[in-house]
Amino acid sequence: MSTAAPERLDPGPLRRAPRVDGRALLLAVAAPLLAAVVALAVSSIALVVSGSDPFTVYETMLAEGSDLRSVLITVNNGVPLYLAGLAVSIGFRMGLFNIGVEGQYQLAALLAAAAGAAVELPAVLHVLLIVLVAVSVGAAWAGVAGVLKTTRGVSEVISTIMLNVIAAGLAAYLLATYLQERVEGSNNQATPEIAPSGRFPTLDAPLEALGVTLPQGTSLNGFVLVAVLVGVLYWLLVGRSRFGFDLKATGLSPSAAVASGVDAKRMTVTVMLLSGGVAGLVGLAQVLGDTYDYGLEFTSGLGLTGIGVALLGRNSPVGIAFAALLFAFLERSSATLQRIDVPTEIYVIMQGTIVLSVVVAYEVVRRVGVAQAERAVRAATGDRA
């Protein structure tokens, strides 16, 4: 995989287009709009082919998806997707493909859950320890790929995919042997439950204080706050800091970045560590705020979905938030679809269609933007190229 691909993944010159007139703004709006139209059209075709009326389906999805219970579930499920999207996106910024978020978060969640269950600490410290373990494990696992790339030239795509397989095997082995708590008469394998001091508080109380009545059996995962915090940090680091500039420069042109004084190897390792560190947080929403352990039925696949979320979010922290919520919403809709006799796989088709439409739409709009920028310069300078 060459560096040409990340060039395309980058938001492109669109966001940096000259402020010549309203046309730049129009272009910025055009891309998501175009993507939405294409995605809706293709999904409708899929629905019609499967024998359903697309309008009824969309109507039902919206109606059921907008009740409070669904919204809460969507937000809760969106949190790990958001973190996974951010983790992948950090790498994208400099043209690194961390496909290994999957393995990084699973291993991190297992070891953090086991560590959290093994100790008793005062509340805040307990949670911090679990977070620290998760972040370190995620970073270390991703760091392996970083070191392999800088010392041996191994493509991070290959190594992270392989590390995913190793992580899955390693996690299953550790869980089956050393880390599970054996419960009489149960076939389930899971780490012991984390003591209440190591659990993350929900946001139910503040919500109720605001006058929201939560439906029975639902709550808002407190990890939402962590996700928001990581999003803000991401924005500051990537969009505003010197490090972020180096990151972007390396993504746009590795040779120019090196000539400007960026240490490419160090950058690669740092970015993999950061990406893995954020990946380590992905599973914690569940461990700290929902199940309090890591078991056989621990959610998998978040890391791979995170790649789609990052692509859809165009590497912007706000865009990734929208993407994560959209994906969570579609996933939530799969239950709705099943009830009205629509094949549930439709939602996967929708997710895929959306990602593809967005990538294509942004590329189209990017090209228009390029031509527009060149014309603007020609017009302003009287240069004839």
Added chain:
Amino acid sequence: MSTPVVELAGITKRFPGVVANRDVDLSVQAGEVHAVVGENGAGKSTLMKILYGMQRPDEGVIRVDGAEVAFKSASDAIDAGIGMVHQHFMLADNLTVLENVVLGAEPRRGGRLDTRTARARILELSERYGLGVDPDALVEELGVGDRQRVEILKVLFRGARVLILDEPTAVLVPQEVDELFASLAGLRAEGVAVVFISHKLDEVLRVADAVTVLRAGTTVTTVPAQGTTPRALAELMVGSELPTPETRESTVTDVVQLDVQHLSVRSPEGRPVVDDVSFRIRRGEVLGIAGVEGNGQVELVEALLGLRASTGTVRLGDQDVSGWSTRARREGGIGYVPEDRHRQGLLLSASLWENRVLGHQGRRPARRGPWIDRRAARADTARIVEEYGVKTPGVSVPAFALSGGNQQKLVVGREMSGAPTLLVASHPTRGVDVGAQAQLWDHLRTARAQGLAVLLVSADLEELIGLSDTLVVMLRGRFVATLDPAGTTPESLGSAMTGAAA
């Protein structure tokens, strides 16, 4: 005169807000090498795109063999016998010459590629035009000159009688240029018309029969190559008297700014590409390095910047910087104008102000603590745009939208920022038009007068002689001669570069 094989008459092409070509006339005879010269932005590219069917003119007519034609696309132009060799080659490295040549125009027999016919055609064409192309060679194993001949062959294979060459010598070393010109002579002898776009005027005069000069989008004149001089052509191009790169009085001081001792760089195979080189540059001195490209200049420059591993010592001022990283060296006062600004000097799709930050991430005004100071960076970019005359509507424009000369002004302006003590400049005015070149020379001279030490690598011998206080000739990784620019002519320098006078 016989009917021209191609004739453009009264061509006008408007883009929104700008007229790229205005009433341009061009008439090319069969068996003629016709050069089209002009500054960057004079309208050469647009004109060639019109001739090659990539753009349609708003006014004017194109005639092929006297008959009026209207090209809708490049394939119409190819059908009419007009072919183009682009500056950047479009060859698939992992295919053979034969496969590359037939790609998209495959002779078939029974639905399969007819290799025998293809090979015979290629050999016949290669023989007839003296191209010397081996159809079975892998393209990745060919040098730049060979690749260019493959491109030419590709066009001839499609039946071209008019060949457009866009800046064909830009990528060639002098020997390859000679070979190319020999090939062009072969084409001319066989009645092919060649349209040769260039701004290297001495080359144009060596190879062309007629020269059409464009300025500000319109034809100034067409002159026979015989009896005209590069200087006369250049003056037609800019429409005024030419500046010269002469440096008048010496500003060399006694303070050594750069002291390099026993510097060696090895290639990955272990061959010394810079071989035990020692030199000093004093404040206010320009050290010019002359040499045929590929004799270690690139490696020397990159070693000084810390971009390439080397042995020996490098002292900047009173500090030994041998072990320093690239960033530490740059922040220690080394400015760097790279040979290839697209590869090392710019982030093409990033804005001008972000490009101002590039290489200055760790310094004021771009930096404020761990953050990038966007406002200060923008303000300082505006200063560079002003001082260096960068033509741009603003500092948020992406760098790719600027012309090459304006990009280069931005790069030089940036590298002169932050009070550098040493400037390492590789081909600082390459690909830049005459007007911008003069401005850049002025900036270099002013900085030198203020005590800047400059290491200048250039293929432009007049630039080297005119700007340098000391000239050294680099050959096979070594400094083989030191010359006083005052007594050096481009001719004597040229022969020193090939080792003849060393």
